[in-house]
Amino acid sequence: MTDSSACDGAPVVDMRGISVEFPGVKALSEVDFRLFPGEVHALMGENGAGKSTLIKALTGVHRPSAGVIRLNGEPVAFPGPARAQEAGISTVYQEVNLCTNLSVAENILLGREPRRFGGIDGRATRARAAQLLDRIGLAVDPASTLGSHPIAVQQLVAIARALAVEARVLVLDEPTSSLDAGEVAELFRIVRVLRAEGVAVLFVSHFIEQVYEIADRMTVLRNGTLVGEYLPTELDRLELVSAMLGREAGTLEEVRRRSEHRVPDSAPVLTARGLGRAGAIAPFDLEIHAGEVVGLAGLLGSGRTELARLLFGADRPDTGTLTVGGKTVRPRGPRSMIAEGVAFSSEDRKAEGVVADLSVRDNLLLAMQAARGWARPIPRRTAESLVDEYIAKLDIRPADPDAVIGTLSGGNQQKVLLARWLVTRPRLLLLDEPTRGIDVGAKAQIQKVVADLAAEGMAVLFISAELEEVVRVSDRVVVLRDRRKVAELSGHDISADKVMSAIAAQDGHPAAVAS
Structure with a gap:
């Protein structure tokens, strides 16, 4: 210190x-x-x-x-x-909290506008805003509408607003x-x-x-x-990563991974070439084979979720191509990718996962019913059989299909979300932080399920902020830093130390950690 x-x-x-x-x-x-x-x-x-x-x-x-x-x-x-x-003390947040329908000058001086004859003096407002913009060297017309400018300019206008209060x-x-x-x-x-x-x-x-x-x-x-x-x-960068994660480089314990450390010889289930989205993640290449768990590692903000959303069609890429099952696809949204056999379990269990007021049964069958269309309800006998099968298979507790899912523990809610996608029989499962916020026992169960799914031939992309977890379950590990793929590790080269080194490596030197 x-x-x-x-x-x-x-x-x-x-x-x-x-x-x-x-x-x-x-x-x-x-x-x-x-x-x-x-x-x-x-x-x-x-x-x-x-x-x-x-x-x-x-x-x-x-x-x-x-x-x-x-x-x-x-x-x-x-x-x-x-x-x-x-x-x-002024704060500028990640999400710009300004009024895009107002002018740049009005946003900068909102609530502090110069007044004349009891009203706002527009000319003085624009002149004062111009002074503040000039102070930071931002060449923007104060009279222009804020929403006509890109987010970067809006961010700088927010800084100019902060300076308006000295x-x-x-x-x-x-x-x-x-x-x-x-x-x-x-x-x-x-x-x-x-x-x-x-x-x-x-x-x-x-x-x-x-x-x-x-x-x-x-x-x-x-x-x-x-x-x-x-x-x-x-x-240095490696020491910083160690400090943030609470692990010492060089002394991290190597954890035992699945015994199968081979990439199948079959054609990949999914291939991305130069896939990217401006402002989200730089163009990347990725292959995932049947029976393989590919781990995605990186610090928060490194682009892990953004990569998964591109693969699932939740966001549309600006560049590159995506092939699923040997067929080039153009994602038109999640529904089109579900039809291709791709499933995505979001990291935000509350906002994008469980429907808290519905039952375990309704939550578990939600994706399957959506894929069929609401005009074709799942036959009752099929629905009951699937629900009973996956409650038992994933050890969901309580084992009551009619229980309101909001009353279940976080770990059991996560199991229901996993079951929701497994009933659709996907060939590729994208799991974004599937064990976040759950207890150790539930975490171990979900890791075992992932290993079993791969052993049965499913392709899995596994995203986690916990390095040991990624190392434990993965056959290959793709490392992201600053929204860019910087390394790919496989087999016995996979270790928490090497993942950390890739995260911490300076630009232009990622290859050294992937050897």
């Missing part, structure tokens, strides 16, 4: 011993965080590490249960984001997630301008290369606790 001698002057933000608790959950535990004027400070950590909670504690969204926050040396306790903004602290929460390389470069140019003016920038990102490019210091959180505060020169 770096000491205060590495930073000039006193911190503009000093958070000490911050704890935030929710019913049954301690989201932050005695976390310290410092932010100095004229620096870019990256806040790093995986999903659930506590980054968003720390930001919300700073900006008044959450009230800490312990600890103190000082702004310019004075204790503060903001009752809400508006008061934090008045004190000079922000001394600017929080950028995943600002580059929807930007291409050129747009990121423009954003970083503006961030450097603000840093030179003395603005303190808190930068949250999952893109490691971007962090090393722009950050002066880094704070790493894991599971709601502080791992450390570092200078980029004190922590």
Whole structure:
């Protein structure tokens, strides 16, 4: 951990011993965080590490249960984001929260417009907005409609709006997630301008290369606790990944995988060539064979879900070709891919998975019924036989088809979702975080089901943030970083160490970790 001698002057933000608790959950535990004027400070950590909670504690969204926050040396306790903004702390979120139907100038000064004769002075509003745009070097007509500009420009307009309140602290929460390389470069140019003016920038990102490019210091959180505060020169990329994941490179235990480590000689079930989508994932090549589990590894934000959505037709590719069963297909949506024998179990169990108020039976049969069409109901005897078969096969508890699925544990809900797709008899199963948020016993059961499905000849794409899990179940592992495929490991080359090395490798040097 770096000491205060590495930073000039006193911190503009000093958070000490911050704890935030929710019913049954301690989201932050005695976390310290410092932010100095004229620096870019990256806040790093995986999903659930506590980054968003720390930001919300700073900006008044959450009230800490312990600890103190000082702004310019004075204790503060903001009752809400508006008061934090008045004190000079502005936040620009990943999803731009502006009014696209209004002009650029109206968005920048919304609620603070210059007034004349009791009304808004449009000319003065545009002039003031032009000054703020000029400050960050953004050549945009203040009178133009915000929605006519790309998301990158809208992101920069949001920064100009933050400056309208004379922000001394600017929080950028995943600002580059929807930007291409050129747009990121423009954003970083503006961030450097603000840093030179003395603005303190808190930068949250999952893109490691971007962090090393722009950050002066880094704070790493894991599971709601502080791992450390570092200078980029004190922590190389592999050490950073280790700190975020809580594993030491070189000492990670090799876990036993399935005994079959062979790629079948048959033609691949699915082949992607140069498949990609701008702003989501760079063009990639991928093959998946029958009887094979291909693991997809990478940090949060690396493009794992985006890749799976392209394969399932949930998003349409901009480039490349997709072949299923030897036939070139043009995905027209999930229904067209289901017809080709591709199934996708989403990572968001609540929003895109279970229908909480329906029964286990209805949830389990949902995909099969959708594939048949609602005008052709599944025969009752077939439905009952399938439901009983998969409740027993996956050990779903309680073993009651009429139980409301919302009353089941997370692990059993996940088993129902898995069964939902298995009844459609897919040839390729895309599993996005199938074991997230479930207990160890249910996790082991699902891993065994995946191994059994592959042994029976099904092709499986297995996505997980847990490296040991990916290593355990996979015949091959594809590694993603910054929405790009950077390595592919197979057979005995698969290890958590090599996966971590691929994630942490600098651009231009991925091949060394895949040998």
